[in-house]
Amino acid sequence: MPADLVFKTVYCLETLQQVTVVKYPSGDFENYSFNAIQKRFFPVKCQDCIATQMDSDLTPRQAAWCPHNQQNILFAYNHVLKQVLQYHFMHETNSFCEIRCLDCKLDEDDNENRNIIMACSPSSKKPFLIRMNSEGRVQKMQWDINKETYVIIAASEINALTTRPAVVEKEVQKPLGFQNLFTSLSLEDSPLMESDLIPLHRELHEALPNAMIILAKHKDTGEYGSYVFHRFSHEFLEVVLPGIDVFKPAICPFNPLPRCIGLVMSTKTQEGINLQHTYGVPGIQKYIYRRVEKAFELMEDAPVIQKVSQLDKLLKDAIESRINEWDRRFIEKIRPFMKIQDGEEKEERCSESSGDESEIRELPSESVMKSKGDKKKSKTPEVQYLPCEFFISNQPSAPAEPKPAEQSKAPDTEKASEEEDSFEIVSAAELPKE
Structure with a gap:
């Protein structure tokens, strides 16, 4: 087994940069990215960029015959992927090919320390010997006619099917007294932050x-x-827009985003905001330009707005801060494209619980069209200012107190006036026939 390090440079589709994979003699590997500004390597976490799997990275466990595929298989431990897989030796290429047979299982009771497989090349007619070396790795040997003995053959790359290492969960011991502190927390309960996003591509929509x-x-x-930056609140909104494939970065490789994603103008402070990201590091950084200091200042990490209810609250706070007409129309346009449409459901529940209330409730999208003074007036129903004679009720209403000028009228005159002004709806059967 070679004792030197093996380096391989690949383009990582997850971090969108060149990654150097360093493979150690033990089969372990680490990924690094080079920062040209700082002139140093930084570790990169990526699940798809792995070291090249060689047959020298295999430790044989058991050789068996597969009756389903009609071929010899070798159960071996892959030191790169950290798991036991099935392999078949191909005589034509003198290399191993990974196979998968769910019916063939590893016999754990077989405690043989060395498994030997004899093979013969169909082209050269030379016998092969596959065995374990002193370090327990696969070693290929071929018969040499001149030396009349088996000689070691160089290791070759495996035709692999498995391309991701096995995930080993490490148990973390918690301090005493805090065992049940984080039991109820989960990834779904935590809000989505701007530091959790890895920017990949930039799009436009009509x-x-x-x-x-x-x-x-x-x-x-x-x-x-897909996320949109709101220039008034300086926060990102998660939207679902028709015609935009969010899986495009994973399916179609493209040119990576530049370090500076975009430069926008804040509609709240009229200052420039620079959206940036660092290759290999998750998160979107926001820098706002301060005119007094004449320098960019890093803004705090903020949660991403995903719900309509959050957008309505944002609009309410923005109106109190004297939001301009452009931002108000922008929120109205983006409202139906929010990822979680919880505003309409909430309004339906409120309307059902209100029953026969006479108060008129307006949608948030309609209420923003009115000024703050109109909102205060809408809290009191306008119907209560209408005269009571225009409403029909099954229950008798209390008579209104007469005005001082009307107290001199006779009781018969008042009764006649009430009969003339009052009416009720009757069916056709109750009408008098001519």
Whole structure:
């Protein structure tokens, strides 16, 4: 087994950069990316960029005959992937090919320390010997006619099917007194933060012509999504736009995003905001330009707005901060494209629980069209100012107190006036026939 390190440079589709895979003699490997500005390597976490699997990385466990595929198989431990897999030796290429037979299982009771497989090349008619070396790895040997003995053959690459290492969960011991502190927390309960996003691509959409749409990937779950930066609140909104494939970065390779994603103008402070990202590091950084200091200042990490209810609250706070007409129309346009449409469901539940209330409830999209003074008036129903004679009720209402000028009228006159002004709806059967 070679004792030197093996280096391989690949293009990582997850971090969108050149990654150097360093493979150790033990089969372990690590990924690094080179920063040209700082002139140093930084570790990169990526599941798809692995070291090249060689047959010298295999430790044979058991040789068996597969009756389903009609071929010899070798159960071997792969030191790169950290798991036991099935392999078949191909005589034509003198290399191993990974196979999968669910019916063939490894016999754990077989405690043989050395398994030998005899083979013969159909082209050269020379016998092969596959065995374990002193370190327990696969060693291929071929018969040499001149030396009349078996000589070692160089290791070759495996035709692999499995391309990801096995995930080993490590148990972390918690401090005493805090065992049950984080038991109820989960990834779904935690809000989506801007530092959780890995920006991949930039898009435009006809529904939001003046918005910059960023396709990004979640660093933990691997979920793809589209996000729009709101220039008034300085926060990102997660949207679902028709015609935009959020899985495009994973399917079609493209040129990576530049370090500077975009430069926008804040509609709240009228200052420039620079959206940046660092290759190999999750998160979108926001830098706002301060005119007094004449320098960019790093803004705090903020949660991503995903729900309509959050957008409505944002609009309410923005109206109190004197939001301009452009931002108000922008929120109205983006409202139906929010990822979680919980605003309408909430309004339906409120309307059902209100029953026969006479108060008129307005949708948030309609209420923003009115000024703050109109909202205060809408709290009191306008119907209560109408005269009571225009409403029909099955229950008798209390008579109104007469005005001082009307107290001099006779009781018969008042009764006649009430009969003339009052009416009720009757059916056709109750009408008098001529």
